[in-house]
Amino acid sequence: SQKIEQNSEALNIQEGKTATLTCNYTNYSPAYLQWYRQDPGRGPVFLLLIRENEKEKRKERLKVTFDTTLKQSLFHITASQPADSATYLCALEEGSNYQLIWGAGTKLIIKP
């Protein structure tokens, strides 16, 4: 069955540094992958979508890469700020079942 893995341990980063989060998947070749942000007590909020034919996508301080050979997506936040502290979820489309498959998320903590 399809499986998505995100680092379950919280990632602690010093303010101003680049935070890099990883999303690995197995047993599938998704046409695209999405990243969402989730704050405590709130629903996920969409950040970026990257398609299989796109190696990299950028939005302001955010950058996502998608390596279909490694079956991995990396999510980068440059010049990180304490306000970037949240849990980040990746999700990939699941073929004919019309479902998104979600990772459990990685908690990011940016320390001042």
Next chain:
Amino acid sequence: NAGVTQTPKFQVLKTGQSMTLQCAQDMNHNSMYWYRQDPGMGLRLIYYSASEGTTDKGEVPNGYNVSRLNKREFSLRLESAAPSQTSVYFCASNEGLVVKETQYFGPGTRLLVL
């Protein structure tokens, strides 16, 4: 524009009780979804409605029923609550008929079943 709204925000039930979680969106979206989120696990799809008048099972439909009341509203019913249904429930929507597009989420309903 309120986006996706959910009621109630919190609920405590006893085993065997029933309840309905309400969801509404004001973005004129065609597709709506119900997920549950448990600690250490990804969001899991319970049911979805690709368009008004249709509903389909997701990954974990057992113990739940849904109703797409109209284009705006999509409710989730627990007929006989069980402790295993303790979770945070999220409703989401998106505009197209393609389920896999960007989804917009509500604030969630936190349910505790004793």
